[in-house]
Amino acid sequence: MDSRFVLRLSNVVSGYSDLPVLWGIDLDVTENETLVVLGANGAGKSTMIKTIIGELPLKEGSIELLGEDVGKYKIHQRIGMGLAYMSELGVFPTLSIHENLMLGAYGLKRSDVRHRLEEVYSLFSELKGRKGDLASSLSGGQRKLLGIGKALMSNPKVLVMDEPSSGLSPLYVKEVIASLSTLTGTGRAMVIAEQNVSFLQLSNRVCVIEGGRVSFEGSTTEFENQEVLHKAFFGIEG
């Protein structure tokens, strides 16, 4: 395998019970790359993310993470290899902000945790002043920031996110994008499944999923030059 690829999906077929949702997805993600996966509701974005982390089993195909075939690995085993996941919920609402962050570093040595904690608190300083508060007391936007912080605690090589804009007002979406923009180009790869095209400002590459298949894959510039896609997602003439 090419060592630049940190995540590779080959002919991935996956779904719920006997019903496939993804029909042969091929996708490569390289280190330091931010890939935005666009698609309408029900296109298969979340299914793809859940298959990458291991919540849904592979029916066919393979997933390689950092050069290793992880198709049969459980979620916690994939996370232990350098993958981090931020779900739509993103946090444990009934636990404190500090506990959420500590759980993000669950697999780390005690000596590494303090350093990671300082780094994450410096990125999200507003969380530091409220570290004893329950995550459920945070606003939707703050919860997303905590979710990002939690995912960063393990210092992952690959960070996958499922609709970080879900349930947020445009103002909070801007805040989340601003936070994520500080993470681009820092060596780790990010895969962001989204409907919100604002996230394209973070991406190097775009993948469009329709009906469980990749209908477009290319650079952000190439995507913007595709008149039909541009119109479909931005709703205006390209």
Place this chain on the structure above:
Amino acid sequence: MLFEYAVVAGVLFGLFYAFLSIGLNLVFGVQRIVNLAHGDVIMIGGFASWELYYTYHISPLLSVVLVIPPTVLAGFIIYRLIDGPLSRAQDPEMLSLILFFGVSQILEALVTIFLGNNQRSIPDSSLVHGPVHFLGQSYPGVWWIVAGASIPMVGLVILYLYRTKLGTATRAIMADPIEAAAVGIDVRKVSAITFGVGLAITASVGAIAPFMIGGVDPSEGVNLTILAFAVIVIGSLGNIGGTVVGGLIFGVAFELAQLYLPSWSSLIPYVLLLAVLLFKPSGVLGKRVRSA
């Protein structure tokens, strides 16, 4: 004075009820397992304590600790056996309910076959001699000993959950098992340990329960399970701190009912259960979660 007596007795029994119910809440909170055999595990703890006292002259207070290791191990093994079917089930809560109803019946039958269906008791003198005087009233000494033993045991469970890495992982699973796995927690392993701890704390309370409920017999399991369910629903399902509050509310309410409406007091578990389900279904300590 009778009112004060009932309140103090209610607090003493309330602490015991919290100890009696906390294992059920732990097991339910982690894997949504409805353990209908909860009362039967208490019953087995009671028989173990009785056997250890009469055969080896071991104090029931020591039995509270001695029953823990074998039950943790048994719980760990049982969880590994049932985890597969439960995780594949469409409705795991219903399956666990049926499964543990069967376990409850089997445990009751086995104990009846091997030990008979007579009620056994352990003399109060095995724990304490004479009553305890408090605020001008006289209380059975065993009530104070059992309540006193309940505090550290419940405290240990709370410390485990809130001050250890494994406990935080347990609460993370209670909140959301998928999210927990997604931070690297081995959900199956931690759940198995927690199930073992839940059963152990349940068998543990069984060792001193005969002093509060008058003895131990093979058929007591059902009533104890109902009582424990009432306590955890009153406090808040899945909220371990709520179990203490639920236990105290239940204990004081029951003792006051015994004082003022003795013939109605046996209805207290059901009335409280219905009242909480109707007016505050999330329990006294149940919290709303901010949604935006």
